Amino acid sequence: MPEQTTADNAADRRRVVIRMEHVSFAYDATVVLQDVDLKILEREFIAIIGPNGGGKTTLLRLILGLLAPDTGTISVFGQPPARAASRLGYVPQHMQFDRDFPVSVLDVVLMSLAARAGLGPFRRRHRRAAEEALATVEMLDHRDRHFAGLSGGQRQRVLIARALAANPEMLLFDEPTANVDTTAGEKLYEILARLNRKMTILVVSHDIGFVHQYITSVVCVNRRVRIHPTSALNGRSITELYGEDMSLIRHDHRCSEEGHFCSSS
């Protein structure tokens, strides 16, 4: 099988940020990912989609170096994932946090700087970096609020700021729009599109068939991995991924040439 690339154009000169070759991973006897080849170029905006249990989260955790592949190699910025992890900005789902945890918004953002700030209290420059990151996501006015008191969308933006404060070269999102209302979700994607001018962005989405207008390529994960440029994504590839009786809704507020809705059945 030829190596899959997310770029439309083979002559693309952009730097490869993530390269996976023949990667397989199993939890005990259950094979989650099998013979995955993947190449992600800088400044792409990738969506990872696929059914629950299909291996999306595992793929993300492999890239972040939280899991090691059983076979195959992964390189992130040309390095092993665990060593490159601090160059990645990870934004987890905002629902996993303890509602009563005693932290302010600024405290949360500063957390990404704890490793590099050394022992003892944060210095002024760390605070400044955190405030800049909060300004980028338009949350600077909320800096002293209790993190738990924010809405889902606001919390999500603070977690983006936490990733941004460490000045990452790539952002990885787990479910950016889960439990966030539509307006907040739109706002989130606007911020991401703005960030995408400078850095590579990868989002994992459980919203089946959810493909946003800003996204350049879609990686379909269901044990095996297929890559589609968004323009080529159609009902057939979705059927391949999820099986029959699954339809694709193109999430796009401008009507595309092919129309708004493709059905596979």
Add this chain to the structure above:
Amino acid sequence: MLQFLTDLHQFRFLQYALLAGIMASVACGIIGSYVTVRRLTYIAGAIAHCTLGGMGAARYLQQQYGLAFLTPLTGATIAALVAALVISFLQGHSAMRQDTVLSAVWSVGMGIGILFISKTSGYNEDLMSYLFGDILMVSGRDLLLIGLLDLVLLLMVTLFYNRLLAISFDEEFARISGIAVDRCNTIFLCLVALTVVLLVQVVGIILVVALLALPAAAAGRLTTRLPAMMLASTLLCLLATSGGLALSYQPDLPAGATIIMLAAALYILVGIFWKLRNIHRRPPGKGPFLSLDEPGNIK
């Protein structure tokens, strides 16, 4: 109460007891807050019960071989640190479930203690004071060690505050951002161990968990940032230890148990205050009163 105040001027053991309570409160407030937000009370319980092994062994060696330097407090410190390291090692390097690890450490530590105590003639009465604490027996030497442990704790927490906060909030993110999570967790468990040793002196092995959890849980309701929670928790703990000591003195009640009762009363009072304030603040017609699923919108 009045008797306590007049005797406080007179008797050194009372002054020592009060000081021990005050110093233990500092450690209790700081580490108790971490333990509470990370939901690790059970680990503190396991470490606390392990100190019986250390105290029993120390008493035995002291009596049998005349090792005078090996006081029960020293033995407890060693046992607590060993327990912390064992728990941290087993969590990182074995497939054992966490509660299995903790139950094993918890009961093996106690078993060792009881074996040693049974072989130490004339010291069976010590068992009660280990289990339920005897703050009135704190010696000048103990006080010095307690002070030293307090200083170590304060220094370590100042150095590691940012990392510990990041790990407590989101361990996975902390790992990705380059924090040596496993090493920090081991250090943290050692700090919990030192705190447990201090608190065992005040309220005894069995009641340690309550003193670690109740003031911190109450403080958590009153504050929205960790440093404030630590301060409030320290003050509540101080109130419980000093108040409990004073209240128990004249009627000759066990000090440890009185301290815990006071801590529980403070916890309940804070809970009632928090509920009342929330009802008061709730805009009309917005959900039920006294909902346990209150959004964390306390500011």
